[in-house]
Amino acid sequence: MRRTWTRRLSLAGIALTLAAGPARAQELPPAREIIARYWTAIGGVQAVSAPRFRRTIGEMTTDGLTMSVNFIQARPDRMVMRGEIPGLGTVEQGFDGTIGWMVVPGQGARLLQGPELQQVQNQAKFDSNLRFDEYPVMETIGRAEVDGRACWQVRMVTPENDEARGCFGVDDGYLLSISVTTPEQTTITFGDYRPFGALTLPGRTVVTAAGQQVVLTVSAIHHDPIPAAEFEPPAEIKAQRPK
Numbered sequence: 001m002r003r004t005w006t007r008r009l010s011l012a013g014i015a016l017t018l019a020a021g022p023a024r025a026q027e028l029p030p031a032r033e034i035i036a037r038y039w040t041a042i043g044g045v046q047a048v049s050a051p052r053f054r055r056t057i058g059e060m061t062t063d064g065l066t067m068s069v070n071f072i073q074a075r076p077d078r079m080v081m082r083g084e085i086p087g088l089g090t091v092e093q094g095f096d097g098t099i100g101w102m103v104v105p106g107q108g109a110r111l112l113q114g115p116e117l118q119q120v121q122n123q124a125k126f127d128s129n130l131r132f133d134e135y136p137v138m139e140t141i142g143r144a145e146v147d148g149r150a151c152w153q154v155r156m157v158t159p160e161n162d163e164a165r166g167c168f169g170v171d172d173g174y175l176l177s178i179s180v181t182t183p184e185q186t187t188i189t190f191g192d193y194r195p196f197g198a199l200t201l202p203g204r205t206v207v208t209a210a211g212q213q214v215v216l217t218v219s220a221i222h223h224d225p226i227p228a229a230e231f232e233p234p235a236e237i238k239a240q241r242p243k
Contacts, residue, residue: 031138031154034168039131041173047198048130051223058218067091069216078231079124094233095124101237109236132166134158141165146176146189174202184209196221 039045056071060083067083080094089105100112100120112120122128132138135156144153144167151167166178177189192203196218205216233241 028140028142029152031140031156034140034152034154034173035132035138037173038168038175042130042193042201043199048127050198053223053226054126055220055222055224055226056218057220057222058216060214060216062212062214072226072230073124073126074226074231075126077121077124077126079120080231092234093120094231095120096231096233097124099233099237099241100124101233103234103236109234109240111237111240132156135164143170147191149176151176174200197223 039048042048052075054073056069056073058069058071060067060069065085067085069081069083071079071081073079076097078095078097080092083091085091085105090103091105092101092103094101100117101109102112102116103109135158137155137157139155140152141155142153144151146167150170152170154166154168156164156166162180162182164178164180167176168174169176172193174193175190177187179185179187186207186209188208189206190202190204191206193200194203199221201218201221203218205218207214207216232238
């Protein structure tokens with residue numbers, strides 16, 4: 001049960017990152033040009049960089065179970081995701097810039113360690129799903145399709161040699177999907193782009209990993225200041241915090 005909820009929460013955090021043959025090399029637009037077009041499509045670099053806080057409200061569905069989600073973020077790397085499960089209670093996953101934690105009804109609260117901590121730390125990076133500065137290596141490798149829509153497929157590599165492949169709409173420039181292999185094979189698709197303040201962001205995100213699928217449907221995104229208290233770990237976690 002712990003592993004099941006760990007995966008569900010991890011996939012949900014990821015949520016709030018291909019079929020056609022390749023085009024001829026001379027037809028492929030440069031990767032940096034594709035990324036620049038994406039930034040323009042969602043509102044521009046300035047609009048992406050301006051918010052200091054973000055609150056995403058919506059619903060997450062997995063394995064026939066639906067829960068409400070309140071996902072808060074603050075620059076540079078604080079986040080808490082809380083979900084209300086009817087009849088069970090509140091699940092929570094967070095990172096305060098130093099420690100990561102998880103709370104599951106019936107299992108209690110625990111500090112995250114190792115790969116789990118690394119994953120939640122990566123998820124906590126503000127704008128990690130909007131900016132691609134961490135990929136010094138980028139190349140356009142072909143043209144593909146996501147949900148019947150044509151997209152340019154871009155291979156991106158971090159300094160640590162972690163690889164991701166993003167597919168950006170040929171017609172509108174939006175990011176339609178991204179796939180990663182570390183820490184496990186994960187594919188994220190994005191759709192229903194619509195305005196949330198100055199930014200145009202996906203209203204629907206689907207995360208697929210290890211045979212499990214999580215669907216996040218967003219109802220609202222706000223960028224108003226969020227009180228520091230909302231990012232505090234619960235008392236049970238503070239008691240476990242290393243001295």
